[in-house]
Amino acid sequence: MTSFLTLACATLICAQDLSLATILLDDQPWTARRDLTIKGPTRQVNGPDGSTYAIVGEGAKRSLEHRPAQGAPVSISVVGLVTPSCLALSPDRGTLAVGDAGGKHIWFFRVNANGTLDAADRCATLRLRPGVLASNVVDVAYDSGGRIFAALPGEIHAFDPIARACGVIASPSSAPIDSFQTNGELLMVRQGSSVMVRMIQPYPKPKS
Structure with missing residues (x-):
């Protein structure tokens, strides 16, 4: 039997936008990689x-579910989270990012030491065209430096x-993206039977 837990949404965080120049390399285009296989979209991660945690x-x-090591699964309901479609766990395993295909935000949940989730917040807003309310986000991923990437079909x-x-x-092309991964050095997308990659700048390490 599945239990239900409804979380309240915390306040939105607003901050100054940063530039893509901190991520992209001008001389690195998208290239095809026939030797790579990308699984996904990511709908289950271990906490x-x-x-x-699973979609x-x-x-x-679709709904978000927490499956504890012991006991029944718990369905996580958040006011404003319309259609959870993908998820990712932060490198420090302290935050769960959840893409909302029916809305325009990436949601973040605090992951507690016992695996429970709380402090739901829609910190990251996806920039959609005017009048578009549903992002249809297909995948979300962290790189090793904690940067967050959300792949929409286009x-x-x-x-x-x-x-x-x-x-x-x-x-990379007009074909819809159906899966996405990153290792902090490459962006990797799957478009049907094709896998395309693009080299990016690694996230800078703090100075010692």
Whole structure:
């Protein structure tokens, strides 16, 4: 039996946008990589204390679920989170990012040591065309430096580690993106049977 937990949304965080120049390399275009395979979109990740977080259901009926190591799954409901479609765990395993295909935000949840989620917040806003209310975001990912990338069918939205917008990266082609990954050095997208990559700048390490 699945339990239900409804979380309140914290306040939005507003900050100065950063430039894509902190991410992209001018002399590095998208290139095809036939040797790579990209799985996804990411709809399940493992958290602390044996917990798992998953997107369950299909289409407009998708929902976010916390599966503790012991006990029944808990359905996570948040006012304003319309259609969760993808998720990613931050490098420090302290934040769960959830893409909302039915809205225009990436949501963030605090991950507690026992695996429970709280402090839901829609910090990162996806820049959609006027009048468009649903992002249809298909995948979300962190790189090793904590930067956040959200892949929509036709573009990739980039954010710094505290969810400040960096800009929108054009898709490699007109084919819709159906999966996305990054390792901090490459952006990797799958468009049907094709995998395209683009080299990026690694996130700068703090000075010692």
